[in-house]
Structures are given as C-alpha cells and as structure tokens.
Amino acid sequence: MKKLGFLFLLLLGIFSTSCIPHKDTLYFVNKANALDSLQTIKEMQKPYRVQINDILTIRVKALDQDNVRILNPIDSPNLNMTSGEKSYYDGFTVDAHGNIRMPTLGYINVLGYTTEEVEELLEEKLLEEQFKETANIFVTVKLAGMRFTVMGEVGSPGTKTLFQEQVNVFEAIANSGEIPVTGNKKEVLIIRQYPQGQKIHHIDLNDVAVMQSPYYYIQPNDIIYVPPLKQKSLGTGETLMQNVATVATLLSLVTTSILLINRL
Structure with missing residues (x-):
C-alpha cells in the first residue's frame, strides 16, 4: 500500500509540473518597467514601402472624368466577387523588378x-x-488590403486580408481565431519578406514590451x-484538475492490474 501511495505521489508530481502556468496564458504581462507605450507605438508607425508582389489599387480623378477613364478599373459585372478578388483583378501587381504597368x-x-x-x-508623370494643370489630376494609391498568413496554434489558421492601413500582430491573431491555451505566446515567429529574401523574427506576446518591437x-x-x-x-492536461483526473485514471488502472495479478 505504501508503494501505491508513493506511485500516486510520483505521478501527481510529474503531471502537476506539466500544467500550463497561468502567467503563460496571458497577454501584456509587465515583465519589466515598461516605457510609455503610447510614445513607443507612435515611433513604430513608420510608413510602409512598396515591395515586390504587392498589389496596388490606383484611382485617377480629373475635372473631365472621361479623359482618365482608361486609367481606372471597369466595374466588374460579377456581383459575387469579394473585395479581395476585385483588388486582385483590378489592381496593379508589383513585378520582380519593382514595376507596375499602367495604361498609357x-x-x-x-x-x-x-x-x-x-x-x-503618378501625378507628375x-x-x-x-x-495640363487645369485638368486638376488627383491620384489615390492604396495597398489592396493587408494580406497575411497565420499558422500553428490558432483557432482559425489560414490566409487573411484586412482592408485597413495598419494591422498589429494582436489584430492579426484575433482575426485568426485567437491563440488557445496550448499555444506558445512567448515564441511567436514573424516570417517577413525583404528584397534579399525572407527573415524570421521572434516576438513575445506575453510581454507588454512587444509594443516596442519593430515587428x-x-x-x-x-x-x-x-x-x-x-x-x-x-499529451498532458492543460490544468491541474485535468492532470489529477489523468493520474486518478492511471492509478486506478495500475491498482486493478496489481489486484488481478495477485489473484493469479
């Protein structure tokens, strides 16, 4: 019986150490004396610069709109197309040389x-x-949505597109079904494209200082x-109670097996 009690305590100790700590399930933990986050975020909001494979939506307006009709996309008769699909077909894709090709x-x-x-x-050209100046040319250029991909331990992995100028990592994850308890918020990877190739960056969503990160x-x-x-x-439980239940099940199985062996 003493051996059985020792086995129970051993299993309980192993599984309790496998629980997910409460602090690891949180966002914005103040791990140090964080700086004024408002000021830091403003510094991080640098304007985005166009890269290869970006899609730009371009609209040209003038006093006589007929003169610039060729420069603007034609309304698609397909009413079932999403905004992203329209942007793909009507937008201007930046090619491998960094160029877009526009009519005229x-x-x-x-x-x-x-x-x-x-x-x-574009206005200058x-x-x-x-x-002439009297035409009052007015050009608007926007990215055709913020397209990104979320993988791993999230509720809804996949490629998403948000139609806004800036998206932070929390907004991106919130639109991907949130991170479950089993997701590692401390070791999130950002794989980003650069002219020379792709780079991998690490960020810690558990730390409030993430708002100071350039990523x-x-x-x-x-x-x-x-x-x-x-x-x-x-394969352990996410909470202490789940682990206790697992230990109890295993202990019951071991006890039953011992009793059956002793009867033989």
Missing part, C-alpha cells in the same frame, strides 16, 4: 516608395505627358507562426 504610362518603378510617394510620382505592426505577406507548448506534445 507603361512601366513605372515603385519599389521602395510609400503610397503617398507613388501618388506624387500624368501632368508631364498627358494633362509589432505586420506587413503585407507576413507569415505568423504560433508554436505549441511542450505540454501539448506530452
């Missing part, structure tokens, strides 16, 4: 420009080549990966 203007290099700089560039705001085509905690791979 030809190829224009926009790699590394902000959307505001692209607007100024239109005024130089086709229109707090995601960029188009980012891949966000949330790895599982080791408790999931071990």
Whole structure:
C-alpha cells in the first residue's frame, strides 16, 4: 500500500509540473518597467514601402472624368466577387523588378516608395505627358488590403486580408481565431519578406514590451507562426484538475492490474 501511495505521489508530481502556468496564458504581462507605450507605438508607425508582389489599387480623378477613364478599373459585372478578388483583378501587381504597368504610362518603378510617394510620382508623370494643370489630376494609391498568413496554434489558421492601413500582430491573431491555451505566446515567429529574401523574427506576446518591437505592426505577406507548448506534445492536461483526473485514471488502472495479478 505504501508503494501505491508513493506511485500516486510520483505521478501527481510529474503531471502537476506539466500544467500550463497561468502567467503563460496571458497577454501584456509587465515583465519589466515598461516605457510609455503610447510614445513607443507612435515611433513604430513608420510608413510602409512598396515591395515586390504587392498589389496596388490606383484611382485617377480629373475635372473631365472621361479623359482618365482608361486609367481606372471597369466595374466588374460579377456581383459575387469579394473585395479581395476585385483588388486582385483590378489592381496593379508589383513585378520582380519593382514595376507596375499602367495604361498609357507603361512601366513605372515603385519599389521602395510609400503610397503617398507613388501618388506624387503618378501625378507628375500624368501632368508631364498627358494633362495640363487645369485638368486638376488627383491620384489615390492604396495597398489592396493587408494580406497575411497565420499558422500553428490558432483557432482559425489560414490566409487573411484586412482592408485597413495598419494591422498589429494582436489584430492579426484575433482575426485568426485567437491563440488557445496550448499555444506558445512567448515564441511567436514573424516570417517577413525583404528584397534579399525572407527573415524570421521572434516576438513575445506575453510581454507588454512587444509594443516596442519593430515587428509589432505586420506587413503585407507576413507569415505568423504560433508554436505549441511542450505540454501539448506530452499529451498532458492543460490544468491541474485535468492532470489529477489523468493520474486518478492511471492509478486506478495500475491498482486493478496489481489486484488481478495477485489473484493469479
């Protein structure tokens, strides 16, 4: 009986250490004396610069709209198309050389420009080549949505598109079904595209200082990966009560097996 009690205590100790600590399930833990987050976030909000494979939506307006009709997309008769699908077909994709190809203007290099700089560039080219100042040319350029992919321990993994100028990592994850208890918030990976290739960045969503990170705001085509905690791979419970129940089941199985063996 003493051996049985010792076995019970041993199993209970092993499984209790496999519980997921409450602090690891939280966001915004103040692990140090954080700086003024409001000021830091403002510093992080640098304008995005156009990269290869981005899709730009471009609209040109003038006093006589018929003169710029060729530069604007034609309304699709397919009412079942989503906003993302319309942007894909009507937008201008940045090719491998950083160029977009526009009617009457030809190829224009926009790699590394902000959307505001692209607007100024297009207005200048239109005024130089086709229109006069009296035409009152007005160009708007936007990214065709913030497209990103979330993988791993989230409720709804997959590729998402949000139609807004900026998206932080918490908004991206919230739109992907949230991170379950078994997700490792401390070791989230951001896989980001650069002109020279892809790089992997680590961020800790458990720490409030994540708002100071240059990767707090995601960029188009980012891949966000949330790895599982080791408790999931071990197959243990997420809470102490779940582990106690598992221990009780195992102990009952062991006890029954011992009794049956002794009767033989």
